[in-house]
Amino acid sequence: MTSPIHSCRHPIHCLVPPQMLERIAENGSQAQRKWALDTLTRDHSLRMARVQNMQHRASGPRRADILTEVLAGMPRRTIRTAQNTENVEGPVMRGEGDPPTGDVAVDEAYDGLGATYAFFWDVLERDSIDGDGLPLRGVVHFGSQYDNAFWDGQRMVFGDGDGELFLRFTKSLDVIGHELAHGVTEDEAALEYWGQSGALNESMSDVFGSLVKQYKLGQRADEADWLIGADLLAPGVNGVALRSMAKPGTAYDDPVLGRDPQPAHMTKYVSTLSDNGGVHINSGIPNKAFHAVATALGGYAWERAGEIWYEALRDSRIKPRARFRTFARATQRAANRLYGDGSVESKAVGDGWDAVGIEL
Amino acid sequence: MTRSGGVTGVQLRSAIDTAALAPADAAEIEAMLGKVDLNEWTSGSTRRGGPPDRFQYDLVIEQDGRRHEITIGERDVSPSLRSLLDRLVAEARRRP
Ligand SMILES: [Zn+2]
Numbered sequence: 242m243t244s245p246i247h248s249c250r251h252p253i254h255c256l257v258p259p260q261m262l263e264r265i266a267e268n269g270s271q272a273q274r275k276w277a278l279d280t281l282t283r284d285h286s287l288r289m290a291r292v293q294n295m296q297h298r299a300s301g302p303r304r305a306d307i308l309t310e311v312l313a314g315m316p317r318r319t320i321r322t323a324q325n326t327e328n329v330e331g332p333v334m335r336g337e338g339d340p341p342t343g344d345v346a347v348d349e350a351y352d353g354l355g356a357t358y359a360f361f362w363d364v365l366e367r368d369s370i371d372g373d374g375l376p377l378r379g380v381v382h383f384g385s386q387y388d389n390a391f392w393d394g395q396r397m398v399f400g401d402g403d404g405e406l407f408l409r410f411t412k413s414l415d416v417i418g419h420e421l422a423h424g425v426t427e428d429e430a431a432l433e434y435w436g437q438s439g440a441l442n443e444s445m446s447d448v449f450g451s452l453v454k455q456y457k458l459g460q461r462a463d464e465a466d467w468l469i470g471a472d473l474l475a476p477g478v479n480g481v482a483l484r485s486m487a488k489p490g491t492a493y494d495d496p497v498l499g500r501d502p503q504p505a506h507m508t509k510y511v512s513t514l515s516d517n518g519g520v521h522i523n524s525g526i527p528n529k530a531f532h533a534v535a536t537a538l539g540g541y542a543w544e545r546a547g548e549i550w551y552e553a554l555r556d557s558r559i560k561p562r563a564r565f566r567t568f569a570r571a572t573q574r575a576a577n578r579l580y581g582d583g584s585v586e587s588k589a590v591g592d593g594w595d596a597v598g599i600e601l
Numbered sequence: 602m603t604r605s606g607g608v609t610g611v612q613l614r615s616a617i618d619t620a621a622l623a624p625a626d627a628a629e630i631e632a633m634l635g636k637v638d639l640n641e642w643t644s645g646s647t648r649r650g651g652p653p654d655r656f657q658y659d660l661v662i663e664q665d666g667r668r669h670e671i672t673i674g675e676r677d678v679s680p681s682l683r684s685l686l687d688r689l690v691a692e693a694r695r696r697p
Contacts, residue, residue, distance in 0.1 A: 389607040391654035406694065407609065416608060423653045435650040442653065470609065483609050496697050498611050514672070515603055515659055517651055521610025 313368045316358035317376040320350045323383040329396060331380070346381040346411045350399060353417030354379055360418070360453045361425070364543045365551050370424035377421070381411060390416055392423035405475055406497060412472040416483075418453030419446040419469065430559045437564040439520035444527035448550055451486060452543045462535040462542040468492065486532045489525030505529045507565075507598030526597045527565060534572075534593035538586060545586055549575045566601070569594040573601050602661075602689040608654040615693035633688065634662070636681035639669045652676070658686055 320335045322344070334347040341348045354377045361367040369375040378396035387400025390410035397420040399410040410416055423446050426432055432442035447469050455465045469492075470483035480493025480501070489503035503525030504510055510526065513519045531550060535542035552575035553559065559571055572590050580586035591601055604613045619627040639662060651657070656675040661668065678686060 388609065389654065389656065391608065391652065393652060403694075410608070419608060420654070433650045434653055439650065446653075483611070497613075497694055502610075502612070515605035515612065515657060516610065517606060517657060518649075521606060521608075
């Protein structure tokens with residue numbers, strides 16, 4: 242086969258911009274199109290079966306449709322470095338299809354955003370944050386010893402950690418998934434970041450963050466650790482993670498960090514003005530509900546519990562100030578719609594919310 | 602001072618009493634405080650909601666018999682307030 246880039250013996254070492262590949266895939270000869278599609282899909286071994294199927298069909302008449310379909314399954318990632326300042330428009334370190342840089346935070350962000358994109362696409366058929374292929378922008382080395390990561394409405398930003406309490410925030414795949422999921426939640430429900438709606442917003446990020454990791458590792462619900470940020474506590478910190486979805490309130494107990502403040506039941510709901518009304522505290526309640534549903538159902542948590550939660554997030558009755566019960570009822574409707582009234586799934590959802598003290 | 606929020610959800614707390622500090626240390630804190638326009642923040646800067654996973658600072662400053670309470674999101678911290686908050690955070694992070 243003749244490569245369109247004749248000087249390049251090994252396409253994997255070539256830096257061909259994705260736009261050029263797309264053009265080749267669209268307009269090139271049969272062999273060129275195949276090469277371009279191969280290159281575009283290289284990082285996506287999980288989807289190889291589907292892609293091969295498309296390549297098979299790419300010789301047929303539906304070429305444009307197929308191309309759109311193939312590109313819809315492709316992330317478009319750009320990782321910048323803030324160079325330890327707070328400038329989020331620092332130099333681009335790695336664009337889509339670029340080889341690893343050797344900068345571990347850059348490469349973890351690239352891979353983690355790729356794994357998160359793959360989860361949303363493969364499992365939920367969602368094309369990126371907005372469902373329409375939004376390019377994924379990551380920024381690493383933000384700030385100085387910055388103990389945090391966040392979604393700023395346009396990009397996912399990661400600090401290096403201080404090294405004593407927290408390590409770099411790209412280290413946990415579920416934290417990368419957590420940040421991207423904030424973008425999805427903003428797009429679907431715009432849950433106000435305060436009180437119960439804020440805790441729901443947080444919980445959606447923990448749920449999808451954890452599912453991204455479980456999907457990547459191929460773990461069933463009973464094999465998963467259900468921890469958020471298990472990799473980024475520094476050595477010497479007395480704890481296992483930032484949060485535990487299986488046992489909220491047990492993730493750490495440390496002289497500096499204090500004790501994990503998460504409740505696992507409505508009777509322990511924390512009323513506070515700090516943390517935007519306790520959004521990272523009371524998220525333990527819906528987190529536990531999700532864990533209860535997923536483990537009751539067994540198998541892969543993303544397949545039924547995850548699908549039900551995602552459908553509920555997209556429910557038009559979920560308004561920005563939705564409370565726990567409103568969301569719980571949306572999950573019940575979703576379970577009934579997807580699996581039928583009186584189904585095992587529907588019952589598991591009711592039991593899961595009941596376990597955390599929320600009546601449907 | 603309480604710093605809450607961030608993706609970690611970890612709350613850090615600390616307090617500094619300048620009267621209990623060595624004179625040079627106390628002078629440094631006073632100088633940081635002097636650069637902060639406390640009146641800028643006294644008129645209820647608390648807001649509901651905010652951007653996800655950013656830090657929230659709750660600060661109580663007692664000075665010359667006056668008490669100022671400030672709630673401020675990380676993005677709204679001025680450079681002058683920033684050095685004071687950094688100092689308080691460093692204090693909170695010290696292992697006992
Ligand atoms: Zn969050």
